Amino acid sequence: GRPVDPRRYVEPPQVETLDENPLIRISGWALNPGQQLLDVRTQRSGPPDSAPAEEPGAAPGPGAAARPVPIRLAVLSDYDGVTWRVGATYRNAGRILPVTAPAADSTVETVRQEITVAGLSGRLLPAVATPRQVTGARVAYDPTTGTLIRPEGLTPGLRYDVTSALETPDSNLLATADVPAGEEVARVLRVADGVPEPLRRLAAQLAESNGAPYARAAAVEQFLAEHYRLVADAPSGHAYPNLNFFLFGPRNAGGQRGTSEQFAAAFAVLGRLTGLPTRVVVGFRAAGDGPVRAGDAYAWPEVLFEGLGWVPFDPLPRPDEEPRPVEEDFRPAPEEPPPSEVPEPTVEPTVSPEPAAAPGGRAGSGGPSTALLVGGGTGGVLLLVVVALLALLLMRRALTRARLERGDPGQRIAGAWREVTDALRLSGHPVGGNLSASEVAAHARRAVADARARRSGHAPTTAGPSPGP
DSSP states (O other): OOOGGGHHHHHHHHOOOOHHOOOGHHHHHHSSSSSSEEEEEEEEEEOOOSOOOOTTTSSSSSTTTTTOOEEEEEEEEEEEEOOOOOOOOOOEEOOOOOOOOOOEEEEEEEEEEEEEEEEEEESSSBBBEEEEESSOOOOEEETTTEEEETOOOOTTEEEEEEEEEEEEEEEEGGGGOOOSSSSGGGEEEOOOOOOOOOHHHHHHHHHHTTTTHHHHHHHHHHHHHHOEEEOOOOOOSHHHHHHHHHHOOOGGTTSSSEEEHHHHHHHHHHHTTOOEEEEEEEEEEEOEEEEEEGGGGEEEEEEETTTTTEEEEEOOOTSSSSOOOOGGGGOOOOSSSSSOOOOOOOOOOOOOOOOOOOSSSSSSSSSOOHHHHHHHHHHHHHHHHHHHHHHHHHHHHHHHHHHSSSSSSHHHEEEOOOOOOOOHHHTTTOOOOOHHHHHHHHHHHHHHHHHHHHHHTOSSSSOOOOOOO
């Protein structure tokens, strides 16, 4: 017969609500930022050889020797429209943890930490991603998410050592990287029922001109960073109604502001709506050796890329920048859309009987004539059209400036890419989402050559029927 699996007779360790969804703890920690949660001592083997992708919440890449690495508390992969959950299956583990193969196009750095628990409660055991060895504490481990727990719970003074294999993806490959699909990643692509229509429209707008997966992720990241305010006193909540209010609620009523909980959750949901496999991570910024406080806790989103693994993004706004009104770049459509064209004023089809002539020979009472009314109406429509065109031109210039001048280098590259694809689409040469960067460049050169040829009266360079006379 089949061999007996001894794990059938061992009940997996259980966790409580705070450990299943530590995202709800962010708002409480933000209100008590001085509380000491941990004390950390870090030893690193040295920076990776290749240029790293940017981690959330800091300026240079994590390969910089002086750059601290975030400490993960938990990885949340499951979302039902109400709550993000870890959804892990923990197995009791020994000192050496099960090894998962690193991503093909990433470098690996060894990070060793001595961590002493202070005020942190619960069962989740903090560690830099991805833990490989733990001493000083009995642990249970979920290899799928890399999340650790101590089944007995954390106690003040608990000290343990953890060795981690920190993966750093090659940032040079991000712009052309694809994302996986299929049953293996269905869990991190799942969109729960009940998505508010404004969220769907915003996701569609952000994906419209961004065919490449990284460009879509960068567009979501940039939109959140530019239009919303990070505050410490926002209430907890990341269900669909909470996210809808965070994204579109009036500012004077508390909308468009939140903690990292709302920023990370909104990114992850919008990302999934655009076809990106996403998850949310809760952890801490360790500024160096010493105390880790409640104010260091935050959440960030990650996107899974083929060959690169999970890549973090930072949708948090910069503290020195004032958020732009959401209405500048997105306005929810009304329930009943207006007609696409303004109807022209009509002089016919009905004919009113002519009034009797006045004694003085005048045909009416001196009111404005029909011709004057029609002329005035047409002039008003033309004035509205001119004003609308000027407003669109100014908005387009502001969008171009924001894309090319704001954000980190990766965001500016993604912005330049969107400018190219927008220009091609507006000129009647849209770009398919399946083209590489070099193919798009060749497509653009042909479009420019065709335009020049038509102006000079020569035949276009592209294949196809010649333009008519």
